[in-house]
Each structure stands twice: as structure tokens, then as C-alpha cells.
Amino acid sequence: MLILVNINYMFFSKSxxxxxxxxxxxxxxxxxISSCKSNPKLDEFKIYIVETTDLHGALLPYDYIKHQExxxxxxxxxxxxxxxxxxxxxQVVLLDNGDVLQGQPIVYYNNINNVxxxxxxxxxxxxxxxxxxVGNHDIEAGHMVYDSLIKQFNFPWLAANAINKETREPxxxxxxxxxxxxxxxxxxxxxxxxxxxxxxxxxxxxxxxxDMVVTAKKWMEIIQTKEKPDVVIGLFHAGHDSTYGGVxxxxxxxENASLEVAKEVPGFDVVFIGHDHDAVVKDIVNNVGDTVKxxxxxxxxxxxxxxxxxxxxxxxxxxxDFTVDASVVSVKDVLPDDNFMNEFNNDHIQILDYTNxxxxxxxNEIESIPSYYGQSRFMSxxxxxxxxxxxxxxxxxxxxxxNTKIEKGDIKVSDCFKLYRYDNMLSVxxxxxxxxxxxxxxxxxxxxxxxxxxxxHLMKFKTDDQGNISYDQxxxxxxxFGNYFNFDSAAGIxxxxxxxxxxxxxxxxxxxxxxxxFDENKKYKVVVNSYRANxxxxxxxxxxxxxxxxxxxxxxxxxxxxxxxxxxxxxxxNKILKVRNMNNWVVVPSKWRDKGWERDYPLMFxxx
Numbered sequence: 001m002l003i004l005v006n007i008n009y010m011f012f013s014k015s016x017x018x019x020x021x022x023x024x025x026x027x028x029x030x031x032x033i034s035s036c037k038s039n040p041k042l043d044e045f046k047i048y049i050v051e052t053t054d055l056h057g058a059l060l061p062y063d064y065i066k067h068q069e070x071x072x073x074x075x076x077x078x079x080x081x082x083x084x085x086x087x088x089x090x091q092v093v094l095l096d097n098g099d100v101l102q103g104q105p106i107v108y109y110n111n112i113n114n115v116x117x118x119x120x121x122x123x124x125x126x127x128x129x130x131x132x133x134v135g136n137h138d139i140e141a142g143h144m145v146y147d148s149l150i151k152q153f154n155f156p157w158l159a160a161n162a163i164n165k166e167t168r169e170p171x172x173x174x175x176x177x178x179x180x181x182x183x184x185x186x187x188x189x190x191x192x193x194x195x196x197x198x199x200x201x202x203x204x205x206x207x208x209x210x211d212m213v214v215t216a217k218k219w220m221e222i223i224q225t226k227e228k229p230d231v232v233i234g235l236f237h238a239g240h241d242s243t244y245g246g247v248x249x250x251x252x253x254x255e256n257a258s259l260e261v262a263k264e265v266p267g268f269d270v271v272f273i274g275h276d277h278d279a280v281v282k283d284i285v286n287n288v289g290d291t292v293k294x295x296x297x298x299x300x301x302x303x304x305x306x307x308x309x310x311x312x313x314x315x316x317x318x319x320x321d322f323t324v325d326a327s328v329v330s331v332k333d334v335l336p337d338d339n340f341m342n343e344f345n346n347d348h349i350q351i352l353d354y355t356n357x358x359x360x361x362x363x364n365e366i367e368s369i370p371s372y373y374g375q376s377r378f379m380s381x382x383x384x385x386x387x388x389x390x391x392x393x394x395x396x397x398x399x400x401x402x403n404t405k406i407e408k409g410d411i412k413v414s415d416c417f418k419l420y421r422y423d424n425m426l427s428v429x430x431x432x433x434x435x436x437x438x439x440x441x442x443x444x445x446x447x448x449x450x451x452x453x454x455x456x457h458l459m460k461f462k463t464d465d466q467g468n469i470s471y472d473q474x475x476x477x478x479x480x481f482g483n484y485f486n487f488d489s490a491a492g493i494x495x496x497x498x499x500x501x502x503x504x505x506x507x508x509x510x511x512x513x514x515x516x517x518f519d520e521n522k523k524y525k526v527v528v529n530s531y532r533a534n535x536x537x538x539x540x541x542x543x544x545x546x547x548x549x550x551x552x553x554x555x556x557x558x559x560x561x562x563x564x565x566x567x568x569x570x571x572x573x574n575k576i577l578k579v580r581n582m583n584n585w586v587v588v589p590s591k592w593r594d595k596g597w598e599r600d601y602p603l604m605f606x607x608x
Contacts, residue, residue: 098135158189442543
């Protein structure tokens with residue numbers, strides 16, 4: 001009490017000594033208070049690290065494409081995080097692992113209309129995120145969007161392996177340091193280096209994407225030497241399967257090298273991953289024998305990744321030892337945060353108005369499922385728009401929605417997100433007839449099995465060591481050998497696919513739609529989306545035998561707008577759509593196809 005009285009006298013006294021000392025006393029008081037807060041005298045405490053990843057626009061509990069409420073979104077995550085903070089104070093660290101800027105109309109609208117006051121920056125700042133990593137779909141939004149968000153975020157946006165071509169320094173921040181309970185937590189961010197394979201260069205101009213393992217080794221040494229952290233967290237927008245697509249995990253620039261980093265770069269305590277939309281929790285033993293916790297909560301805010309760090313004071317060295325508990329927590333039964341909902345209610349109303357705009361009328365139903373076993377109205381519309389916009393001879397495209405339907409009647413803005421899920425641009429590339437044939441052979445060899453009778457599967461499924469088709473627990477369906485968004489068909493030519501023939505010899509092209517004989521030596525103008533034009537899916541490399549550099553040299557046109565923009569414009573211009581099958585390709589023998597599809601349909605679409 002005497003000390004407090006003396007301090008009070010010194011601070012408030014009007015004497016010369018009191019006035020001279022008052023500011024020194026104030027500084028001492030502030031220091032003592034802050035020291036008490038930042039250096040708790042605790043034998044044990046916990047720090048909770050929460051990860052969201054691959055939100056893909058699931059920001060509010062409403063699906064603006066299907067026009068229905070959803071039981072998962074960032075609003076539910078906000079409730080969970082708020083409760084965790086209320087219970088544990090400043091012990092919570094909140095991270096995002098990328099791919100938020102693509103998916104739902106709410107982010108698409110903000111990307112093209114509201115860049116300088118983006119809904120994602122407002123929401124992330126409202127929730128007080130501590131750090132985030134850039135995802136490949138965030139780069140897809142373009143420089144104008146992500147360059148602006150860097151400035152809008154109240155936290156660092158990380159990607160140590162995205163390098164500025166001019167300065168040779170990271171374009172985004174490489175890492176950040178977060179302090180909790182006097183524990184120094186280093187967060188190192190990495191992005192998948194596959195961006196140049198999937199996106200046109202204008203979207204990532206001035207940036208080089210380096211190998212994840214090489215980059216992690218470099219920055220781990222810097223972090224350990226300069227920062228001397230108590231905990232090191234990896235925040236990687238890359239998947240857990242480094243063999244995805246049949247690649248060698250040891251090859252440089254692996255697109256999903258998260259586990260390779262955890263194994264080859266000692267120092268990480270926890271690695272949060274994403275990109276592949278798989279919910280995963282596992283332990284990895286690195287090359288010096290330490291265990292690293294791996295956490296991937298999946299996608300669309302259905303779950304959060306949670307690392308609970310339990311600290312205990314070690315009296316021998318006067319430091320804290322800690323253990324890590326890793327888990328994936330569902331938010332399905334969590335109610336949306338009322339404060340969050342109120343804060344962003346105007347955004348909700350704005351996007352409802354936007355997605356409910358009627359663009360035109362369709363005179364028949366359009367469904368994606370028929371696209372798997374032959375020509376469909378769904379794909380005919382996509383091909384027609386691509387050909388009309390680009391003035392190409394031939395169109396390549398795949399169904400980008402696994403299972404969706406547009407009902408007969410009004411077509412709204414929201415329906416265009418069903419017809420075309422991604423924000424892809426378009427490109428026209430010159431190909432010879434032989435290269436076109438090779439491209440299609442590759443597509444169908446990953447799509448259809450080789451049938452020896454009508455009793456065989458039409459679709460090619462993944463199989464285990466015993467030859468049984470594999471089941472995907474996440475999707476609750478049997479796993480196809482190839483990804484449906486790589487099932488490219490063609491328009492502008494007539495051809496048939498013979499499923500009795502071996503892979504590489506299934507496709508037989510007869511003529512172009514203007515009646516001319518198809519010529520393997522002739523050059524044709526072919527329109528594809530930007531993912532394919534940059535080598536995505538392997539159709540050009542493994543099918544047409546054209547590398548990425550050659551593709552760029554052969555590209556004669558790139559669109560200024562994304563395909564969904566052209567689709568909306570096409571519907572508005574035509575007003576009444578009479579979508580018909582192009583009927584330019586077919587699977588033979590037809591009886592085998594029908595029997596095979598009858599067998600495979602429930603495997604692909606019926607939930608167990």
C-alpha cells in the first residue's frame with residue numbers, strides 16, 4: 001500500500017520532482033502490467049491453433065448456387081472460435097490455409113465488383129485471423145484482387161515459395177511470429193508450386209513458384225537462427241498425396257509435397273495442409289526421428305483443423321515442454337455466430353439479389369450426368385459457347401460439376417455456377433489432327449475401361465491389389481480412375497469411341513462438322529479452358545505430346561474474361577435457349593455401353 005501511495009504522490013504531485021518523475025513512473029506501471037499479462041506464472045497452460053482451409057466462398061450459411069441454407073460456413077467457424085476464445089482468452093491462434101476466393105457467387109461478385117472493400121478481408125479481419133496462406137485459386141482471382149487483399153488484411157498473407165521476379169524476395173511474407181504466453185510460435189507458409197501449370201501467366205505475372213522442400217529448408221534455417229522459436233508450424237496449401245497424378249514424389253516442384261516437407265525438413269511441430277479437400281489427421285516421423293502432426297480439415301468450412309498444444313514448465317531448464325493433440329472438428333452442429341451474421345447481412349442480401357437475376361429461359365432440362373456416357377445437352381451448351389466466343393474449329397471441354405441439373409424454365413445467375421464451377425479463362429491453340437487424336441485418346445483412356453463383354457464396367461474405376469474397385473469414404477461413392485473434370489470430349493468433329501479397343505486406340509475421328517475429312521496433318525484451331533491450356537490434366541503433355549513451353553508458343557488467343565462471364569452473356573443475348581445435343585460423338589457398341597452404364601451409375605451416384 002505504501003508503494004502505491006508513493007507512486008500516486010509522485011505521479012500527481014505538482015512539485016518539481018513529482019512532475020519530472022511522473023512519465024517515468026507511468027512507463028514503469030505500463031511495463032509491470034504488460035509483463036504480468038505476457039509472462040503468466042503458470043506451471044501448465046494450453047495454446048489452441050485453429051485452421052480453416054479451402055473455404056471456396058463458404059462464408060455465410062447459405063448456398064447461393066442451390067439457393068438453400070447450409071449447416072457449414074465461416075459463420076459457424078466464427079461461433080466455434082469465439083467460444084474457444086471466451087473460454088481460453090488469448091490462447092487461441094487462428095489461421096487460414098488458402099483457396100477462399102473461388103467457389104460461391106459471394107466471392108466471385110466481390111472479385112469483379114468490390115475489390116477494394118472485399119468481403120473476405122472484412123470477414124477475416126472481423127474474426128481476427130492471425131495469419132493466412134495464399135492458395136492457387138486465390139491467385140486465379142488475379143493481381144488486382146490479391147494485391148489489394150495484401151493491403152486490406154490486418155494480418156500477414158504468407159507464401160515463402162512465391163518469389164518476386166524482380167527483387168528475388170518472397171512476393172508475399174514468408175513467415176510470421178506469433179507470441180502466446182511468452183511462447184514464440186513461428187508460422188511458415190507455402191503454396192503449391194503447380195500454379196503455372198493451371199493458370200495463365202497474366203494471373204501470376206512477375207512471380208516464380210519454387211519447390212516446397214527446397215524453400216522450407218532455406219526458411220527453417222533462417223527462422224531457427226534469427227527467431228529461435230519455441231514452436232514451428234507449417235501452413236501449406238498443398239495436399240498429402242505426393243504421388244497424385246502418377247508423379248514421382250522425389251521430382252522437384254511436386255504439387256502436393258506437404259508430407260515430403262514434414263519428412264525432409266526437421267523442425268516442424270505441426271503441419272496444417274489443404275488443397276486436396278481430404279480430411280486427414282496423421283503422424284509423420286521425419287528424417288531425424290521426430291514426430292510431426294499433420295492436420296487437414298477438408299474443405300468448405302465443414303470442419304476446422306485443431307492443434308492443442310499443452311505446455312508444462314520444466315524446472316530443470318526453466319523452459320516449457322509441450323505435447324500436441326491433433327484433431328479435425330466438425331461444425332455441423334454449431335450455430336452461426338449472430339454477431340457475424342448481423343455484420344454481414346447486407347452482403348447476404350446483395351448476393352441474393354445478384355444470383356436471383358434471370359438471364360433467360362431454357363426450353364429443356366440440362367443435366368451433367370449424361371455427359372459421362374455420351375453426348376449431352378450440358379456439354380453441348382459449353383462447347384457451343386466456347387466455339388462461338390473463340391471462333392475456333394474444335395472445342396475441348398469436360399463437365400466441371402459432377403452431378404448437377406438445371407431445370408426447364410428461367411435460368412438465373414446462380415445456374416451459371418452449376419454449368420461452370422471454375423473461373424477459367426479460354427485459350428485457342430493450334431494443333432495438328434494427329435495431336436487432336438492423341439489428346440482425345442488420353443482423355444478416354446482415363447475415362448472408360450476396356451470392355452471384353454457387356455458384363456464389364458463402362459467406367460474406369462480405381463482398384464486395389466486384389467482387383468476390387470476402391471471406395472471413397474469422403475464422397476461416399478466408388479472412386480473413378482480419372483477425375484471427372486478431366487473427361488474432355490470434343491465438338492467440331494465427328495467421332496466414335498470403341499470401348500472394346502485398348503487404351504490409346506479407342507477414338508476414331510471421321511470428319512469435321514462442315515463435312516470435310518479429318519486430316520491428321522492439318523492444323524486446327526482448338527479452344528480449351530485456361531487450366532487445360534497451361535497443362536492441367538496432362539492431356540497435352542501425355543496425349544498430344546506437347547510440353548508447356550510449346551503450348552505457349554502455339555497459343556494464338558487468350559480471353560479477357562472468364563468462361564462463366566461468356567456463358568452469362570450468351571444466355572442474356574439469346575434470351576430463349578433451345579439446347580440440343582450436338583450428336584457428334586458416340587460410344588460403341590451401344591448395347592455394351594448401356595449395360596455398362598446401368599451397372600456403373602449406382603456405384604458413382606448412390607450413397608451407401
